[in-house]
Amino acid sequence: MQRSLLKTINLLIVTIGILSSCSTLERASLHGLNDGFYQLKLDSAEKQAVYLDVSEDAISAYPTTDKQPQSKPWLIIPLASTDSIPFQQITFKKQGLDIDISTVLMKYRPSIGDLPAQLTTDLNLALYAGWRFDYYTAEARKDPLKRSYAKIANRGFDFGFFAGPGTTLISPFTTRNKRSDEYNAMIVQGGFAGFIESNIASFGLAVGYDYLLSSDRDSWIYQNKPWVGFVVGVALN
Numbered sequence: 001m002q003r004s005l006l007k008t009i010n011l012l013i014v015t016i017g018i019l020s021s022c023s024t025l026e027r028a029s030l031h032g033l034n035d036g037f038y039q040l041k042l043d044s045a046e047k048q049a050v051y052l053d054v055s056e057d058a059i060s061a062y063p064t065t066d067k068q069p070q071s072k073p074w075l076i077i078p079l080a081s082t083d084s085i086p087f088q089q090i091t092f093k094k095q096g097l098d099i100d101i102s103t104v105l106m107k108y109r110p111s112i113g114d115l116p117a118q119l120t121t122d123l124n125l126a127l128y129a130g131w132r133f134d135y136y137t138a139e140a141r142k143d144p145l146k147r148s149y150a151k152i153a154n155r156g157f158d159f160g161f162f163a164g165p166g167t168t169l170i171s172p173f174t175t176r177n178k179r180s181d182e183y184n185a186m187i188v189q190g191g192f193a194g195f196i197e198s199n200i201a202s203f204g205l206a207v208g209y210d211y212l213l214s215s216d217r218d219s220w221i222y223q224n225k226p227w228v229g230f231v232v233g234v235a236l237n
Contacts, residue, residue, distance in 0.1 A: 033136050033152060037064065038092040042075075050074070052092065059138070059150075061092075077138055081147040085140035098132035098158045100233035101125065102193070104166075104206055107229040112221050115173070123167045124189060128233055130160015134197070156197035162206065162231075163190040170216050178219040185214040193231050202233040 033054055040050045040061060051069035053060040059077040062069035078085070103125055111117045134156040141151045166189050168174075171182040191208025206229045212220045 033059070033092070033154065036094065037067065038094045038136075040075075041091040041093065042087060047093070050092075077150050079150060079152075081143055081145075081149045083148065085148045085150055087138075088140050090138045092136040092138075094134045094136075096132060098128075098130050098160065099236045100128040100195075100202060101236060102128045102162055102164075102202075102231050102233035104189070104208070104229040104231045107208075107227045109222055109225070109227045112225065115176075115221065120168070122169065122184075124164065124187075125166070126162040126164030126189060128160055128162040128193060130158040130193070130195070132156060132158035132197070154197075157195060158197065158202075159192070159194045161191070162193050162208070163188070165189075166210070168210065168212065168220075168222070170212075170214065170220065174221055175216060175219040176221060179216060185212055185216065187212050193233075195231070195233060202235070204231050204233075205229070206231040 033052070035052060035054050037049065037051055038061075039047045041047050049064045050061040051064050053062065053073070056079070058079055060073040061075040061077070062072070063074045064070070075087075075090075077087075077090070105121065107120045107122070109118045109120065134154065137153045137155075138150045139153070141149055143149060166187045167184045168187050169182060170179060170185045172179060187210045189208050189210050191206055193204055193206035193208075195202035195204035208227060208229065209224050210222060210227070211217070212223055217223050
């Protein structure tokens with residue numbers, strides 16, 4: 001079990017490293033605030049559609065008409081220290097399709113008959129697709145020198161479906177002694193997952209099913225039985 005957990009963790013680290021180091025995927029692997037269309041909520045005002053131009057020094061919000069930004073920004077949020085900030089709190093909302101590479105680090109399989117529940121850490125990968133909601137809140141703060149600056153906080157979540165390959169241990173326990181030996185078999189997994197988002201990775205819970213690809217599927221006690229798992233994802237879009 002420990003060996004399988006180490007394999008899963010090492011594979012996840014390698015996947016994150018590859019996606020984060022490649023220059024062509026570096027921007028895609030981050031869930032941070034980027035250029036694009038958002039809904040803006042300023043203090044008690046109504047929401048309005050804006051286009052954000054995000055740079056290292058400032059965030060410029062352009063009003064939009066039929067998805068076309070106007071020529072002059074309506075609001076500029078400085079990211080460096082300045083004399084004053086033209087607001088107290090402002091929120092940008094964005095939603096859209098989210099595509100991740102994910103892995104279920106741990107699966108909890110409920111008890112079946114007189115057999116106890118199991119916690120497994122078998123190697124697996126899956127492609128996840130869901131609908132994502134992001135909220136970026138900018139608040140006016142002051143540094144120790146009483147200079148103003150904007151602090152950006154991000155919170156996000158999404159829900160969707162996943163599917164992909166994996167492995168599982170076939171043993172006397174998992175076949176009710178219909179097999180006397182042990183081996184690792186291939187499975188296809190699928191299910192529903194919900195994520196809480198961070199800047200690089202997503203963490204959440206999944207409910208899924210496994211389909212065994214070997215000939216022991218009829219005697220495998222977990223064939224098409226539900227499980228609950230802890231899942232981690234790395235963004236592709």
